[in-house]
Amino acid sequence: MTSRPSVAAVRRPAAVLAATAALAVLTTTPALADDDPGTQLASTDCQFGGKVIEGTPWSLQRVITKQLWEGKALKGAGVTVAVIDTGVDKENPQLAGKVLPGKSFAKSSATSDGVGHGTKVAGIIAAADAFPGTGFHGMAPKAKILPLQTSTAEEGGNLATMVNAIKAAIQAKVGIINISQGTTAEESQLPTLQAVVDEAESKNILIVASAGNDGASGKPSNTYPAALDNSNVLSVAASDRNNERASFSSSNEHVDIAAPGVDMVSTVPVSGQCVDQGTSFSAPYAAGVAALLKQKHPDWSPAQIIWHLEKTAARTHPYHDKNIGWGVIDPMTAVKDDTVPTRQITNADLEGAATANNSDKEKIIAAKLTLGETPAERNARYGTYLVIGGGLLVGVISAGAMARRDWLRKHGADVL
Template identity: 50%
Template sequence: MLRTTLVAAATLLTATTVLVPPAAAADKLPYSDQCQFPNGLYPGRPWSLQRVLLDELWSQSQGKGVRVAVIDTGVDVKNPQLTDAVDVKAGRNLLPKNLKDEDGDPIERGKENGTTDTVGHGTKVAGIIAARPAAGTGFVGLAPEATIIPIQQNDAEGHGTTDTLAAAIRYAIQAKAGVINISQDTSNAMKPSSDLERAIDEALAQKIVVVASAGNDGLGGNVKETYPASYDGVLAVAASDRNNERASFSQSGDFVGVAAPGVDMISTVPQGGHCSDNGTSFSAPYVAGVAALIKAKHPDWTARQIVAQIEQTAERTIDGHDRLVGWGVVDPVRALTEDDHPIESPSPQGGLGRAEAPTAAKFQTGETPDERNARLATYVAVAAAVLVAGLGGTAVAIRDARRRARRVSGAE
């Protein structure tokens, strides 16, 4: 069984999720912290986007022409920010037919094109990647010109399996995806069937960047491998908080490639509006969006080179890699601007933030140049005043002499 990597259990609708009748338009609803479908528009700019200079980022790339496969619980295109972002014709529903719930009652499978999402998970993931700009909100996807391929492979009851995940990856290859986002992991730490790994390798061979969430079992320092994030070539993404540190729930391990914001993540929800959620599920699409931007700018780069670029330019405070945040917290602007040539692997020194040592002040044995200039300026000012006074006194003396001369001449 597969699970979407929410902090709350599995993919089940949580107690804070409320389904609102579709007649309630999102643009007429106030934004609510209670996650409801639809919900109001988030009025500001989410913190995960405030940390990025979006104008500088988008001057380099907006992801145009890059297709991103979202293998998840579906993507609801009724949210206006996703309507033009999703290739509906390319979508696919890979869930088994004749689905039943825990009580054995039949459940609705959803549309064949993958645009049904009763959970909201896949719709949030897609929004972080490619939501289009909209009036009334500061939320937007990191790659607002990329195209989403919705591949519904899991649902609220957890019907997704490693077999359907492998099939979804292969379908993404056929649908010409340039990036694949997988915000799911297996329900246990055992390495799954080799067919899933083969599907990953097939995608990598086609220069497709595969991004996967690291998992949310990190409380208490728990360290274990998760799949498909732990496969070679997959960029495993941990969650970071507002302080660029590992979120407490984020899975740790040597397989972690980078970290990205995963706390209080605002994104699109089914039927319209936005909602906040936590988890590495929402860190992965943040990185997938950056991968789409790089791929649009450098279409000839391999998947390995794009991954290395993201790792190389991530923000970190120690040399090299660590098991908490990998190579560091992703820096979208650096990833798009420090890219004069492709690299195959990150350098331990690259991205390391070091404070520059202050320049020592020059020791002066006499007056400084500024003091000398001030002194000379004073001399000039005083001399000018003396000269003006002298000229004024001379003029008075000449005038008085002329008056005396006229008086003497008149007396004679």
């Protein structure tokens, strides 16, 4: 029997990790590394059916949604995003009416989620805005979610279930596929995955995939499908509040951009929210922005959307790097810049822009340093003195005349 590389979501309970580990025994390649369990953030301790988290998450504080959504006109309406994951619980109130029936490849229901991972991913994409008691919402709250379940708390996913899920997304004619899962299998084991991603590319379907969470070691590592070189695959790393690579985020030359992935608030099964972190939650942030672009520019190809997100990303240096790619996604600039992308940016483009900016600075002519007055300044000063002196002289003469008149009146003299 041919071994199947295992596929893991970014964070799972012990039962799912055990199931994934069991699958990994059957192959020479390990499952995608999960976050360190010790980094779990417990604002609501990820309790299903919990309370909503008050306030606005940091990842949304830097976005003026009224401008981003162009009032109410641009919220991802008409765009369907397939979420290949642990299922999406349709019961969470912020996801009400957004979750399509979907399909399960794990002997369960695609609209249920015993793990919670897929529900968090879906919330970052499309959770309702203006929900009572919280400032959290999805990036594209009018988008629809097609859940394609590849694993459950009892059954881990594998490469075959991922391939079948991508095929189902293609058949459903979705605009975007979000894959917050991955495999570290050798490329020789990936022909079926490569083939189905090629098919999605031919159908103009954008795939947004997590770069992986194996970055703590500092060694580059590839996670698939994010590391595939297809023009329709956007590989998303995780950034922190300082727009730098999150410590867990995998680094490699395939990283296209980064998106917030630390302390991410999102929806959980039944109701409520919790906080989590990982590239699993960076990918849907980018997928939500891509959904806005898909609505605004329906004629743009997946490659054009990727090029546009790369070009408009926020960056601190003029080159691509293995940590955050071309920079951290900038939703406002991406949506407001309507320039039609024609190709991917290059290091030469960014270096040229930097050189041009420096040249502009060099063209600024500094003012001459003058130690003392110029002739014009001296003439102006003399003119001022004359005006002021003349005014004082008139005042003195007038005062003297008035004093003389009063003295003459007092002593009975005629006033001339």
